[in-house]
Amino acid sequence: MKTKFNHQEALELLRKYNQQPFHILHGLTVEGCMRWFARDQGFEEEEDFWGIAGLLHDIDFERYPEEHCRKAPELLEEAKAEPELIHAVVSHGYGICSQVEPEHPMEKILFAVDELTGLIGAAAKMRPSGSVMDMEVKSLKKKFKDKRFAAGCSREIISQGAEMLGWSLEELMEKSILAMRSCEEEIRREMEDLGLKA
Numbered sequence: 001m002k003t004k005f006n007h008q009e010a011l012e013l014l015r016k017y018n019q020q021p022f023h024i025l026h027g028l029t030v031e032g033c034m035r036w037f038a039r040d041q042g043f044e045e046e047e048d049f050w051g052i053a054g055l056l057h058d059i060d061f062e063r064y065p066e067e068h069c070r071k072a073p074e075l076l077e078e079a080k081a082e083p084e085l086i087h088a089v090v091s092h093g094y095g096i097c098s099q100v101e102p103e104h105p106m107e108k109i110l111f112a113v114d115e116l117t118g119l120i121g122a123a124a125k126m127r128p129s130g131s132v133m134d135m136e137v138k139s140l141k142k143k144f145k146d147k148r149f150a151a152g153c154s155r156e157i158i159s160q161g162a163e164m165l166g167w168s169l170e171e172l173m174e175k176s177i178l179a180m181r182s183c184e185e186e187i188r189r190e191m192e193d194l195g196l197k198a
Contacts, residue, residue: 031055032183069093112161
């Protein structure tokens with residue numbers, strides 16, 4: 001799978017519909033994680049496609065929250081996005097705001113990682129380091145079990161994503177922490193370059 005968008009073009013498209021720093025940060029984080037997973041899962045030649053799907057997965061969320069995953073195809077088609085990219089973006093909302101089921105390993109990972117990056121990011125902010133670099137699965141599991149912590153991150157979707165992939169929750173958590181470590185510094189720099197507060 002290939003995409004016509006490079007990182008800069010996709011970022012500009014995301015920013016056309018999203019102004020909130022949090023949404024830009026989330027897109028960049030999921031992009032970085034998806035690139036790590038592409039390499040980890042042996043899809044190196046599809047790394048750009050995986051990354052761009054991660055960057056654009058919430059393209060419609062800020063401006064059209066009530067139509068999330070329903071407005072995205074229109075916005076992406078207008079930008080001449082590939083049908084495969086549109087399918088991937090819409091499938092991350094499966095069972096929540098979309099009936100498009102994740103089929104490709106990339107789509108299943110996107111479904112699982114979307115919510116989990118939010119939980120990991122919130123947990124990292126609570127650490128003295130403010131970073132994922134020293135986070136361990138054990139401490140993340142404690143946060144996962146505390147339903148009041150980052151209550152907006154659905155534990156059910158994270159668990160469903162792990163199941164969809166045939167991974168244990170611990171395996172998904174471990175890989176996602178490693179994925180976020182791989183891009184944390186770069187994202188911090190990019191947010192600064194954009195003049196946005198991470």
